[in-house]
Amino acid sequence: MNKKKWIILAAIVVVLGGGGYGGYAYYQSKNTAAEEPPAEPPSFPTATVDVGEVKKTIFSSGTIEAKAREEVRPEISGKVQKLFVKEGQAVKKGDVLFTVDSVDAQLELQKQELAIIRAQKELNELKNKKDKIVADKTGKVKEVLVKEGETVTPDTVVAKLTNTDYLKITGKFTAYEAEHFRVGQQVKVFISSSLYYVDGVVTKVDHIGQKEKGVGGVHDVDVLVKKPGALYVGDLGEVQYTDPKGLLFASQKATPFELPDEMEIVAGTHGKIGKVEVEKDDEIKAGQLLFKMDLTESELEMKDKELSLKEALLNMEQKKREIAKKQVEAPISGVITKLNVKEGEAPGSEPVAVIMDTSSVYFVAAVDEMDIPAIKLGQSVDVYLTAFGNKPFKGKVTELPKEGTKEDKSVRFAVKVELSDTADMKHGMTGDCDIYVEQKENVKRLPLNAVEVLEAGLGTVMVKDPASGEPTPKEIEIGVEGTDFIEVVKGLNEGDEVLLTNPEGM
The missing domain is CATH 2.40.50.100 (RNA polymerase II/Efflux pump adaptor protein, barrel-sandwich hybrid domain)
Structure with a gap:
């Protein structure tokens, strides 16, 4: 009730009081002989100042929304090649949902990988020059x-x-004799013309052998001899070896010394x-x-190869991104609530899949722009959903929006409320809520319809005159203006009685 209405009400009370008194005097003058009891003053409903809780709330409507909801659409056009999920299936973030035909892209990727290998090889060759x-x-x-x-x-x-410091001689042996020689073995070579021995080392043993005219099967044993001063290419010698048992193995004939292999x-x-x-x-x-x-051309060639390699790497990354787009993954963890495509079909205008994280839900309140400055994180909220009647669900403000949405001529802000009991709630349910923006406990209070607010922190009440019982206005200091009660800061004491100016809450 505003100040003007309160003055009118006071005037009515005064008139009623005056009228009652005039009528009473009239009857007294008309009926002096008859003695009647005086008329009682009029009765008004009252309220008493008590101590309790005062809550100020902001009312807002809203809907239940899942913790997260994502519509999945492929970034490129094409038919669905393979579908890996079905409706109602739980998925984790990163799981592959479906693939779009990507055969051509795979071939291109393989070509790029080969180009990179080739470019790296050429660059390494240049670096190793x-x-x-x-x-x-x-x-x-x-x-x-x-x-x-x-x-x-x-x-x-x-x-x-x-190697001019060495000479080579090849001894001819039977298969049996050749079995007693091994590479690295120390042997003697008898020089036929000079009748003396020189030391040698076996460098090769031919275990396959070949037939030679006049001697049958022959196996060559190559021996390398450090060249002494009087030994020349063409001189003859015999390769000899005595085993630990004293058995002598000698080449079948003298053979000429040669220069070592190239x-x-x-x-x-x-x-x-x-x-x-x-x-x-x-x-x-x-x-x-x-x-x-x-190396005059090497530096320029190396720079050119480095550029070629970078280009090949960029092309490969591009192909990988193209293939990644063809392999569509789940953007969030949740449940597939809708699936609008089959294998072999091309996606239409609707999202291919809808994923919702139903592990928890929120109530999203549409708060008017006039009320949003009073909303703060952590404030308590009572939520009432249409599906559950008057049952309150407790919650708290967990997220404030950065911007609002224009609806008709007003702007609304989506305030997210986290609820403690969400077991039976479904995405899309509607309801409303009371957001407690200010709250005090153990303070003096009066019902809202007992106080007329004049301005911030100031109000008036009608108190009953102790002597006459007539209503008398009185200014008081007020605090929190709650939903049902208003805080009395100064001017009244606990137990004081005031008149209700609007008993029916109108």
């Missing part, structure tokens, strides 16, 4: 196999050597020969420089 080729053996150059400007790979043979030197790097530092018949030692490499 050396600026020179050196000898890893000692000997005499028999042949130089590359020229300036020629391109080599790590396996390219660039030169052949012979030794090959490989490039060990990629690139172009810049300069040849060795010639045929040169005596070289291990570690000696043989060729200088031309």
Whole structure:
């Protein structure tokens, strides 16, 4: 009730009081002979100041929503190739729901993977390029196999050597005798022309053998002998070995000494020969420089290969993303509540699937923009759902929106309320709620219809005059204006009686 209505009510009370008194005087003058009891003052309903709880609430309607709800749609068009879920099935975030035809994308991805392997190989070859080729053996150059400007790979043979410090002789033995020789074994070689022995080492044993005219089956045993001063290529000798039992094995005939087998030197790097530092018949030692490499083009080539590799990696990531889009995963954990596609079908306008996390639900209250400043996190809420009648469900404010939604001429804000008992609640249920924005306990209070609010913190009440019983206005200080009660801060004491200005709560 506003201040104007309260003044009118007071005036009515005064008039009623005056009228009663005038009538009483009239009857007294008309009936002086008859003595009657005086008229009782009029009776008004009252309320007493007590101590208790005062709650201020904001009323709002709303709906029950699942903790999370997601509509799943593929990012690309195409037919569903494989469906992995069904309606009502529980899924976890990241589970594959369905795939869209992706054969072409898989082939493209394989091509990109091969391109990356090739680019990495070429780049590694460039990084492993050396600026020179050196000898890893000692000997005499028999042949130089590359020229300036020629391109080599790590396996390219660039030169052949012979070791002039050694000679080779091949002994001829029977199959039985050959079984007593092994590589690395120390043997003696008898020099026929000089009638003396030199030491040798077995380097090869032929266990297969071959037939030779006049001697039958023959097995070669190659022996390497360090060349003494008076031993030459073409000199004859016999390979001999005495076993631990004293049994002598000697080659079937004297054979000539030869130069050792050729030794090959490989490039060990990629690139172009810049300069040849060795010639045929040169005596070289291990570690000696043989060729200088031309690296003038290597730096530019390396940058080009690095760019090619980056491009191939980017292309592969792009293909992977395309394939990932074709493999649609669950965005949240929950239950498949709707499934609107079958294998072999192309998705329509509706979402392919709807997932809801039904582990808990919230009540989302649509709060008016005039009330939203008073809403704070943690405030208590009583929720009443249409499906459950007047049963209150306890909750608290857990989330405030950053922006509102315009509805007709007003703006509403979706305030999320977490409920303690959600066992029987379903997504989409409607209801309303009381949000307790201010609450005090053990304070003096009066019913709302006993106080006329004048302004913030100030109100008036009608108190009964102790002597006459007539209603008299009195200003009081007020605090929280609750749903049912209003806090009395100053001006009244517990037990004081005031008139109800609107007994029926109108």
